[in-house]
Amino acid sequence: MEFHDGAEPKLWELQTLEGHNDRVWSVSWNPVTGSSGVPLVFASCSGDKTVRVWEQDGATLSWTCKEVLEETHTRTVRSCAWSPCGKMLATASFDATSAVWKYVGGDYECVATLEGHENEVKSVSWNASGSLLATCGRDKSVWIWESLPGNEFECVSVLQGHKQDVKMVRWHPNMDVLFSCSYDNTVKIWAEDGDDDWHCVQTLTEDNNGHSSTVWALAFNAEGDKMVTCSDDLTIKIWETDVKQMLSGGGYAPWNHVCTLSGYHDRTIFSVHWSSDGFIATGAADDAIRLFAEGSNGLDDGASLKMVMRKDKAHEMDVNSVQWSPGESRILASASDDGTIKLWKLEN
Amino acid sequence: MNTRSMGDLFPEPDPFDPALNLEETHIKEGYNDGYSDGLVTGREEGRLVGLKDGFEKGEELGFYRGCVDVWNSVIRVDPSHFSTRVQKSVKAMDSLLQTYPVMDPENEQIQDILNDLRLKFRAICGSIGVKLEYEGYPGGGGGDTKDFSF
Numbered sequence: 165m166e167f168h169d170g171a172e173p174k175l176w177e178l179q180t181l182e183g184h185n186d187r188v189w190s191v192s193w194n195p196v197t198g199s200s201g202v203p204l205v206f207a208s209c210s211g212d213k214t215v216r217v218w219e220q221d222g223a224t225l226s227w228t229c230k231e232v233l234e235e236t237h238t239r240t241v242r243s244c245a246w247s248p249c250g251k252m253l254a255t256a257s258f259d260a261t262s263a264v265w266k267y268v269g270g271d272y273e274c275v276a277t278l279e280g281h282e283n284e285v286k287s288v289s290w291n292a293s294g295s296l297l298a299t300c301g302r303d304k305s306v307w308i309w310e311s312l313p314g315n316e317f318e319c320v321s322v323l324q325g326h327k328q329d330v331k332m333v334r335w336h337p338n339m340d341v342l343f344s345c346s347y348d349n350t351v352k353i354w355a356e357d358g359d360d361d362w363h364c365v366q367t368l369t370e371d372n373n374g375h376s377s378t379v380w381a382l383a384f385n386a387e388g389d390k391m392v393t394c395s396d397d398l399t400i401k402i403w404e405t406d407v408k409q410m411l412s413g414g415g416y417a418p419w420n421h422v423c424t425l426s427g428y429h430d431r432t433i434f435s436v437h438w439s440s441d442g443f444i445a446t447g448a449a450d451d452a453i454r455l456f457a458e459g460s461n462g463l464d465d466g467a468s469l470k471m472v473m474r475k476d477k478a479h480e481m482d483v484n485s486v487q488w489s490p491g492e493s494r495i496l497a498s499a500s501d502d503g504t505i506k507l508w509k510l511e512n
Numbered sequence: 513m514n515t516r517s518m519g520d521l522f523p524e525p526d527p528f529d530p531a532l533n534l535e536e537t538h539i540k541e542g543y544n545d546g547y548s549d550g551l552v553t554g555r556e557e558g559r560l561v562g563l564k565d566g567f568e569k570g571e572e573l574g575f576y577r578g579c580v581d582v583w584n585s586v587i588r589v590d591p592s593h594f595s596t597r598v599q600k601s602v603k604a605m606d607s608l609l610q611t612y613p614v615m616d617p618e619n620e621q622i623q624d625i626l627n628d629l630r631l632k633f634r635a636i637c638g639s640i641g642v643k644l645e646y647e648g649y650p651g652g653g654g655g656d657t658k659d660f661s662f
Contacts, residue, residue, distance in 0.1 A: 240661070258661055280638030284661045302661060307638065310597075318597055319638035322631045360597065 171512060173443070173455060173473045175496065178507040181218060183229050186211030188499035190243045190485045196250035198491035205230075206489070206497055207253055208505050209241035215255050215265075217272065218505070227507060236263055236274050243287045243332075247311075248294045256285040262299050264317065275315040280307055280322070291335040291342075296320070298342050300330035306344050306354065308362060321362040325352055332381050338388045341365075341416050345379035351393055355416040365416050368393075368403065373421035375401065380433065386440045391419065394433035394446055399426040400456070402469060428454060428471045439488040443510065444469075445496055447483030452476045453498055453508070479504065566617070568648070569626075573612060575646055576629055580606050583636070598639050605632045 187210065194205040204220040215233040220226070239258035246253050253265045253272070262285050264276040282303035289298045297309040297317065306323040328347035335342055342354040342362075351368040368374040377396035384391050389407040394400045402422040409417035431449035438444050444456040455473040479500035489495040494510040530537070583602045586593055594602070608629050613619040630650075637644055 278638065279641070279643065280634055309638075312595075317639075318595060319635040320597070322635050322638075324627070324631065 173457075173510060173512045175453065175455070175473060175475050175478075175508040175510055178225075178495070178509050179227050181208075181227055181229070181505040181507070182503065183216055183232075184208065184210040184212050184214070184503050184505075186240075187481075187501040187503055188484065188505055189240070191487050191497045191499045191505060192244045192246050192253075193487055193489050193497070194246045194250045195248055195490045198489055198493055204489055204491070204493065204495065206487075207244045207246065208499055209244040209255060210503075211240045213237050213239060213241060213257075215241055215244055215253070217253075231272055233265060233272050233274075237261070239284075242285065245288050245290055247290045248292060252294075254288045254290065254297055256288040256299055256301075258284040260285060260301070262288050262297075264297075264315070266315070276317050278307075278309055278317055280319060281305065286330060287332040287334075289333045289335050289342075291340050292337060293340075296335070296340065298333040298335060298344075300333045300344055302329045304328060304330060304346075306330055306333055306342070306352075308342065308354075320360050323354055323362055323364070325364045325367075326350070331378065334382055334384070336388060337384050337386075339410060339416070343382055343391070345382050345393060347378045349375050349377055349379060349395075349397075351375075351379055351382060353416070353419065366418055368419065368421075373401070373424070375399065378432075381435050383436050383438045383444075385438045385442070390422070390438075392436050392438055392444055394436040396432045398429045398431070398433065399424050400429075400433060400436055400444070400446060401425070423469060425456065425469060425471070428456075434483065435485045435487075437487050439494070439496075439510075440492075441494070443472075443488070445486040445488065447478075447486040447498055447500075449482045450476075451479050451481060451483060451500070453478040453483060453486060453496070455510075475508075478508075479506065562617075568650070571646070571648070572626075572650065573609060573614075573629075575649075576605060576633060577609055579633070579644060580609065594640065598636055601632050601636050601639075605629060605636070608632070 188208050189210060191206050191208045198204040203222045207215055207217050209215045216229050217231040218227050219230045237257040237259050241255050241257045243256040244253060254262060256262045260281050260283055262278040263274050265272045266275045281301040285299050285301040287300050295311055297311060300306045304326045308320040309317045310320050312318055326346040326348050330344050330346045333342060333344045343351060345351045349370055352364050353366040354362050355365045356362050370376050375395040375397050379393050379395045382391055382393045389405055391403045392400055401424045403419045404422050405419045406417045429448050433446050433448045435447040442457055446454045453475045454471055456469055457472045458468050459470055478498060479502050481501035483498050483500050485499040487497050496508040498506045580602055587599055608625055612625050
């Protein structure tokens, strides 16, 4: 067991949030909260067809549910994502639609419904500027929508290429380059070749050090030059790109495998997230949360990423989602099949 | 003494030939029967497959033609009703429909054109917020709902 800076990091359990009536699939932090006196806010979505918005009390630091967004989706809500400006929340549902909500006059209102997927929508993601929204689903396609004035959304492109269910889409934190991962074991990278012409510019396959089973999630480091992917093959993989080439080339530069971390998980890894200060959190089917960080282990072997903490039985059942809070509070939210959300504090 | 075949000693048709070649004769006969039978059933099957596939493709292309015609009418009547992007896609669909090689079913490009048409159609419908389909539409609208999914 390696140690980070000599002391083993700890995850303190702050609070367990109940309220959803079914498994909680995903959490998303509102990116403009958690600093300058604005209390932290996040949204959670569930098999109970609702989305809940939670807020931390500035004084007591405890969390309460501020709002339940219901009676819109007719099936499980699988994923949710706040826009970069923090004013809109997008939700993706098994009912084949995605909805966009806005906080208007003290209430969350569904201001747009995006239809087009043939069946369950699995994930939704905003680009860095909030001008584009991506969705993906079991119909193997990835859709890109443009956000227009008046809560209008227009379909820019329908991208086909994955051979199976697409589990997650994520925009790059700085560039308008889209990443998707799938039940077909690959990660695909999509870029625009001028005027709405999006296509797949790279596929990270098993043959090129890629995963050998379903890739469930991906996340970027703060700088945007590294990416971590997690899979049913029990490994997490780190990938990197040449930032200079990315910036000079106008967005896309090839991604290359850096290392594979295996032997740390013995069940499927469903979620992975990279904090701004370099901690990679994973949520897995063995109900545990693990943290990885770069640290010297005294050996000159190049792969300097090590597991620094493991929280067994973080939940009663599968951990579906782990997400670091924005700002500097070092809070981690986790969501589980057990119907609860837990808030953890990282102490180093 | 050199061994020589009967055929060398008796150059005229060997009376034993048919008996010796019985198996080969039967094989040839069977092949010929099968071939002519196959010709008939194969042609009939091909005709039915062609009718089915031709009908399905024709139905799909006709459906798109109808949609594009309606959308073009809208654009003529109220040019501001659809966004530039939607209008561009409608135009693109129109030209794809015109280039589709209806009389050349073996054309390699057919699948690509069809895929392109389908994607553009779905994108336009998504943008203008309509759900258009017909019974038998390939990959038709979410019919395969599952009770569970992950």
